[in-house]
Each structure stands twice: as C-alpha cells, then as structure tokens.
Amino acid sequence: xxxxxxxxxxxxxxxxxxxxxxxxxxxxxxxxxxxxxxxxxxxxxxxxxxxxxxxxxxxxxxxxxxxxxxxxxxxxxxxxxxxxxxxxxxxxxxxxxxxxxxxxx
Amino acid sequence: xxxxxxxxxxxxxxxxxxxxxxxxxxxxxxxxxxxxxxxxxxxxxxxxxxxxxxxxxxxxxxxxxxxxxxxxxxxxxxxxxxxxxxxxxxxxxxxxxxxxxxxxxxxxxxxxxxxxxxxxxxxxxxxxxxxxxxxxxxxxxxxxxxxxxxxxxxxxxxxxxxxxxxxxxxxxxxxxxxxxxxxxxxxxxxxxxxxxxxxxxxxxxxxxxxxxxxxxxxxxxxxxxxxxxxxxxxxx
Numbered sequence: 001x002x003x004x005x006x007x008x009x010x011x012x013x014x015x016x017x018x019x020x021x022x023x024x025x026x027x028x029x030x031x032x033x034x035x036x037x038x039x040x041x042x043x044x045x046x047x048x049x050x051x052x053x054x055x056x057x058x059x060x061x062x063x064x065x066x067x068x069x070x071x072x073x074x075x076x077x078x079x080x081x082x083x084x085x086x087x088x089x090x091x092x093x094x095x096x097x098x099x100x101x102x103x104x105x
Numbered sequence: 106x107x108x109x110x111x112x113x114x115x116x117x118x119x120x121x122x123x124x125x126x127x128x129x130x131x132x133x134x135x136x137x138x139x140x141x142x143x144x145x146x147x148x149x150x151x152x153x154x155x156x157x158x159x160x161x162x163x164x165x166x167x168x169x170x171x172x173x174x175x176x177x178x179x180x181x182x183x184x185x186x187x188x189x190x191x192x193x194x195x196x197x198x199x200x201x202x203x204x205x206x207x208x209x210x211x212x213x214x215x216x217x218x219x220x221x222x223x224x225x226x227x228x229x230x231x232x233x234x235x236x237x238x239x240x241x242x243x244x245x246x247x248x249x250x251x252x253x254x255x256x257x258x259x260x261x262x263x264x265x266x267x268x269x270x271x272x273x274x275x276x277x278x279x280x281x282x283x284x285x286x287x288x289x290x291x292x293x294x295x296x297x298x299x300x301x302x303x304x305x306x307x308x309x310x311x312x313x314x315x316x317x318x319x320x321x322x323x324x325x326x327x328x329x330x331x332x333x334x335x336x337x338x339x340x341x
Contacts, residue, residue, distance in 0.1 A: 034207075037254065038207060038252055039207065039252070041208055041209070041210050041211070041212050042208060042212065045212060091161075091165065091169070092161070094162055094198065094205055096197075096253070096254070097205045097207055097252055
C-alpha cells in the first residue's frame, strides 16, 4: 500500500475547523527569497540592468518566488498558519538556500 | 549486481544509466516514481533530467515521490545510492546529501566536457580511480552551482565528504575551470556514512570511446567493486 506523502498529511488540517460555514475566502501569500549568503546571479544581473537603464540608488536586487495558496472558506487561521509554516519549511522553500515570509489574509 | 534506476516524469538520462551498467556486465532496471518498493536491489541510481519539470525547485517534488521514500529507507539501511545531475539535486532536497544546487553563476545552461579531480579515493564511488587520474566527463545543467553554509562545509571537509572538484586539463582548480560557480569547485559529494553520493557531471555518458571518453566507467566500477565486497544484497 502506498504511504501518504508528508504533504498530504499536513494539508487536510487546514480545512478542519468551521468547514461548511460561509466565510470570506482566505489566501496565504508566501514570499521566498535567496539567503543573503547565497550567490544570486539573477539578482546581480537585474541590478546591473537597472543601473544601465539609469535607475540610480539601487544597492541590491534579490530575485525570489511568490506563491499564493487559496484556502477553503472558514479555515482556522491559526491552524492554517501552523500547517503552512511547516509546508514552507519542508517543501515550499529550501532552508539551505532560501528564506520565506508567510502571510495569511 | 542489480542496479535500480529511478524514472520520474521528465527523467532523461535513465536509459543512459541502464545502458552504462549493462556495458559493465551488470543488470539494471527502471523503477517508476510511483512504485513504493525497490525490490531486489544492490544499488540505486537517481538519474539526470528535469524531474516533474523542475517545478518549484529542481528535485523538490521528486523528493516526495513514493519511490524516494523507498530510496531513503534503502540508504538508511546502508544501501548504495548515486545521484547524477538532477539526481544529485533530488538527493540534496531529500536531505540524503548536504547542501543545495542553485542557478549557474553564468545564468547559462552549460553543456560541455569538463575535467574532474578526485578529492578522496576513500569512498565506494572513487576507490577504483587511479591516483592522479583526471576524469573527462560531460556536464549538462543550468542549476549546478553547489552551495553549503560555512559550518556544513567545514564538517564535510573534516569528514572528507567532498569527492570531486572541477579542474582544468592540468588538474588545477582555476576559476575558468569552474563551469557553474560551485563553492570551492565542488562537483560531487557524499554523505557522512559514505553510502550516498551525488555529482553534477554525467559519468553514464562517458562509458564508451564512441562517446569521447570512458572515464565515467571508473565511478561505476568503484561502486561495483564496493558491492562485490559486501556480503549480501540489501532488500528494500
């Protein structure tokens, strides 16, 4: 029998609480950026392009990723926060090279 | 020996790895990513390619596939695992190897032959490489720049976990000979237990003189040599 993948274990919790009651749709917004110690050739290239275009005062550019997750209406915010924080750490970002910021709204 | 070669959606060096193992007189079979058991297997090869389209990060999704849970168990039991190119990325994502692979410094996909200098012959992946021998093997990747934080790197050095460095034809670690900007020219590493290794270059594409080099054989021959000294096959 196939084992549940870790992701499938973590996500059902999000929908547990208040499921079925009509609420506003919730979104999780996750911004993933390269760690400062990690080489970011994309950021460097974009920075030098901005400089060549004449934009002044640019002292650093870091190119990352943006992930938006739609949550079921009525999702408990605290439960979602905890589950998604785990998902960010284990899957959506790689803690060796990336930092993330998670917001739920 | 029986080699299991994993096959993910968008693996593209899986058949090459099977071919290389068979050239050396051993058997290899493909194991689909949805399989949750490896069967009777002496060693696992996680091949190159673009598993799951490289979505999110290279290797990030493959890492959670059913077959990788079996590979993790196989490795935890001491089984020998080699990750090549995308396979190296998968093993790093799976925390079976330290560090991570990021976008090449040049931002270009690099497809060319490079030279590898073996950093230690004390491993199941390098024991049969003659001292001083440089390996000429191809690379083909866009995200092969090895990175590990300072603490991890120090620990890897203390444990002699760095297996190969990129070098020039004279064996020097010059900046020009580093095709992707890898930290300290690192091309391949192993875990602390020395049973799991990964490298960005493709030894399976350098096993026949027709392909321009047979140096890649030395890595597979090292694995086969190590397996020959083990008492029994590990089932997983």
